[in-house]
Amino acid sequence: xxxxxxxxxxxxxxxxxxxxxxxxxxxxxxxxxxxxxxxxxxxxxxxxxxxxxxxxxxxxxxxxxxxxxxxxxxxxxxxxxxxxxxxxxxxxxxxxxxxxxxxxxxxxxxxxxxxxxxxxxxxxxxxxxxxxxxxxxxxxxxxxxxxxxxxxxxxxxxxxxxxxxxxxxxxxxxxxxxxxxxxxxxxxxxxxxxxxxxxxxxxxxxx
Amino acid sequence: xxxxxxxxxxxxxxxxxxxxxxxxxxxxxxxxxxxxxxxxxxxxxxxxxxxxxxxxxxxxxxxxxxxxxxxxxxxxxxxxxxxxxxxxxxxxxxxxxxxxxxxxxxxxxxxxxxxxxxxxxxxxxxxxxxxxxxxxxxxxxxxxxxxxxxxxxxxxxxxxxxxxxxxxxxxxxxxxxxxxxxxxxxxxxxxxxxxxxxxxxxxxxxxxxxxxxxxxxxxxxxxxxxxxxxxxxxxxxxxxxxxxxxxxxxxxxxxxxxxxxxxxxxxxxxxxxxxxxxxxxxxxxxxxxxxxx
Numbered sequence: 001x002x003x004x005x006x007x008x009x010x011x012x013x014x015x016x017x018x019x020x021x022x023x024x025x026x027x028x029x030x031x032x033x034x035x036x037x038x039x040x041x042x043x044x045x046x047x048x049x050x051x052x053x054x055x056x057x058x059x060x061x062x063x064x065x066x067x068x069x070x071x072x073x074x075x076x077x078x079x080x081x082x083x084x085x086x087x088x089x090x091x092x093x094x095x096x097x098x099x100x101x102x103x104x105x106x107x108x109x110x111x112x113x114x115x116x117x118x119x120x121x122x123x124x125x126x127x128x129x130x131x132x133x134x135x136x137x138x139x140x141x142x143x144x145x146x147x148x149x150x151x152x153x154x155x156x157x158x159x160x161x162x163x164x165x166x167x168x169x170x171x172x173x174x175x176x177x178x179x180x181x182x183x184x185x186x187x188x189x190x191x192x193x194x195x196x197x198x199x200x201x202x203x204x205x206x207x
Numbered sequence: 208x209x210x211x212x213x214x215x216x217x218x219x220x221x222x223x224x225x226x227x228x229x230x231x232x233x234x235x236x237x238x239x240x241x242x243x244x245x246x247x248x249x250x251x252x253x254x255x256x257x258x259x260x261x262x263x264x265x266x267x268x269x270x271x272x273x274x275x276x277x278x279x280x281x282x283x284x285x286x287x288x289x290x291x292x293x294x295x296x297x298x299x300x301x302x303x304x305x306x307x308x309x310x311x312x313x314x315x316x317x318x319x320x321x322x323x324x325x326x327x328x329x330x331x332x333x334x335x336x337x338x339x340x341x342x343x344x345x346x347x348x349x350x351x352x353x354x355x356x357x358x359x360x361x362x363x364x365x366x367x368x369x370x371x372x373x374x375x376x377x378x379x380x381x382x383x384x385x386x387x388x389x390x391x392x393x394x395x396x397x398x399x400x401x402x403x404x405x406x407x408x409x410x411x412x413x414x415x416x417x418x419x420x421x422x423x424x425x426x427x428x429x430x431x432x433x434x435x436x437x438x439x440x441x442x443x444x445x446x447x448x449x450x451x452x453x454x455x456x457x458x459x460x461x462x463x464x465x466x467x468x469x470x471x472x473x474x475x476x477x478x479x480x481x482x483x484x485x486x487x488x489x490x491x492x493x494x495x496x497x498x499x500x
Contacts, residue, residue, distance in 0.1 A: 049239055055282060056235070056248075058224055058275035091239070095232060129290065136291045156296040158261055178247075185250045192288045 020071040024078030028070070031077055031086050046070070046087050053094050059101070069094045128199070135198035139191050147187055154184040213244060218251040223271040253289075260289045352394070355421060358455060359392045366390060387414045389466070393476070393493040394421045404473060405495040415463045416497075420478055422451055422458040426490050428480030431460045438473040438494070448481075471499045 032046075033039035050069050054062035073090045076083070083089045140148055150169065157165050170180050220226055221234045238245045258264050259272050276282045391407040407416060420433075431449040436442050444464060451458040460478065473496045479487035 051281075052238075053235055055279055056222065057231070058278050060278040062279055062281060087239070091235065095228075099228075129287070132287055132291045133294060136288070136295055140295065152296050155257065155292055159263065181250050182246050185246065185253060188253060188292070189249075191292070192285070195288060195291070196284065 020074055021078065024074040027077045028074040028086070031083060042087075043070075046090050049087070050090060050094050053091065054098075057098055059098075065094070065097060065101075069097055072097075128202075131202055132195060132199060135195045135202065136191065138198060139194035142194065143187070143191075151184060151187045151191065154180070155188070213247050215247065215251055218248050219255060221248075222252055222255055222275065223268060224275045225271065253285075256285055256289045257293065260286060260293050355457070356394055359394060359421065362392070387412060388417050388463075389413045389415070390417045390419065391495060392419045392421070393495065405493075406498060407469075407495050408498045408500065409466050409469060410500050413466045416466055416469060417461065417463050418476070418495075419459050419461040420476075420493065422460060422490075424457070426451075426458075426480060428482055428488070428490070430481040431490065432479045432481055432487055433460070433462055434477040434479070435464065436475050436477070438475055443468055443474070469497045469499070471497055473497075 029036065029039040029043065031039075032042040047066050047070060050066035051062045054065040059065050069090055072093050073083075073086065076089075077086075140151070143151070150173075153165050153169055156162070166177065166180065170177055173180065175183070217226070217230075218234065221231060226234065234248070238248050255264075255272065256276070259269065259276070264272060276286065389407060389409050391405060393405060407418075409416060429450070430447075431451065433444075433446045433449060434442070435444040435446075446462050446464075449460045449462060451460050473494065476493045476495070478490040478493065480490045481487055
């Protein structure tokens with residue numbers, strides 16, 4: 001399994017890439033819910049949480065680590081291990097992988113001139129700031145005027161100005177600061193998804 | 208769990224990778240058990256990214272941030288989005304800042320003061336609007352009167368030119384002859400003001416003074432009456448049943464007064480409108496001075 005080698009950064013451990021059989025995956029789903037739909041929903045939720053944990057901990061490829069965690073859990077279930085809460089168990093496995101990763105990282109710390117040349121250069125994301133800006137503007141244009149006003153004023157200004165803006169918004173909307181913060185965050189997440197989607201379509205057209 | 212206070216500084220330290228393994232696990236467990244806590248963690252992460260993008264993080268935090276956040280494509284994408292958002296909010300929200308600067312002090316007023324302020328502002332706006340409308344109406348009226356005055360002056364000059372031409376075309380043997388009619392045109396508004404007195408010159412041979420009064424559109428009466436008095440109030444003449452006649456784009460009332468009843472003096476001419484079966488209504492008072500030579 002070839003992965004980018006990021007010098008001085010977290011990278012995949014040597015003990016990764018556990019194979020997952022269809023039988024083990026089926027048993028995992030059986031543990032997650034009485035029917036496939038329920039189990040599928042729970043599976044996605046667990047995977048999303050795992051990706052978040054690896055992201056929070058600063059891993060370079062959170063998705064791969066999350067899949068690796070699920071594969072290990074599924075293998076344990078396939079081996080007949082009784083697990084009461086798959087979600088909690090998976091988080092435990094993830095922490096074990098993180099510890100392995102930390103050990104690997106510690107072991108591999110060495111002066112740069114002694115480090116081997118990377119076999120695969122880290123792939124930098126497509127950087128197109130103007131395109132991203134255009135996409136963001138387009139996505140903002142799709143919001144209702146109230147929502148657009150909220151997001152633009154909530155995130156406008158630096159330090160002191162920002163605090164004043166947010167205070168004015170709470171007074172204007174008649175909501176508490178934490179409610180306003182969550183409302184703005186939800187709009188921000190929606191906007192980011194929209195902008196990512198727009199960028200993908202844009203890059204697709206360009207290639 | 209939900210009633211526990213959320214320590215945001217702890218979340219910042221978690222996101223910068225500064226907690227012990229046990230502390231990290233506690234944050235993660237609570238995040239997956241408590242939706243509010245997860246929401247706050249996401250909000251703190253967004254704020255941290257914004258602070259990085261705006262260069263507001265201290266050097267040590269900046270280094271820790273880069274170590275933790277520049278590793279995964281997901282997080283790099285969040286940073287790029289934050290950069291774009293920062294640019295868009297800076298350019299779009301600019302016009303609002305001036306208004307906000309004006310409104311911010313007002314927001315700190317108490318409700319009674321705000322109400323009074325709003326009322327005052329409303330009165331100012333209403334008063335200002337009324338003045339603007341009134342001013343525009345006045346300007347329009349003055350322009351109209353000015354146009355009428357110019358028109359009458361031109362008519363008067365034309366009449367004088369015609370008169371001069373007639374005098375020149377007369378045989379020399381007849382000698383100079385004085386016109387028997389002297390004309391005076393009185394305009395509404397301007398002539399009605401006692402401060403402005405028109406002049407009527409009556410040369411020795413003049414027998415009739417022809418006075419023409421310009422009517423305003425509102426002076427809609429079938430007939431008029433003119434009362435001529437001296438400025439001291441002595442009645443000179445009353446002319447009734449004067450019928451208005453059309454001239455150009457308006458109406459005038461004209462009258463002929465024997466020169467013999469006029470002396471070198473100031474006069475007041477009162478014009479009254481006569482409706483059907485109604486009392487005479489004041490239309491206006493005009494002032495002129497007669498100069499007999």
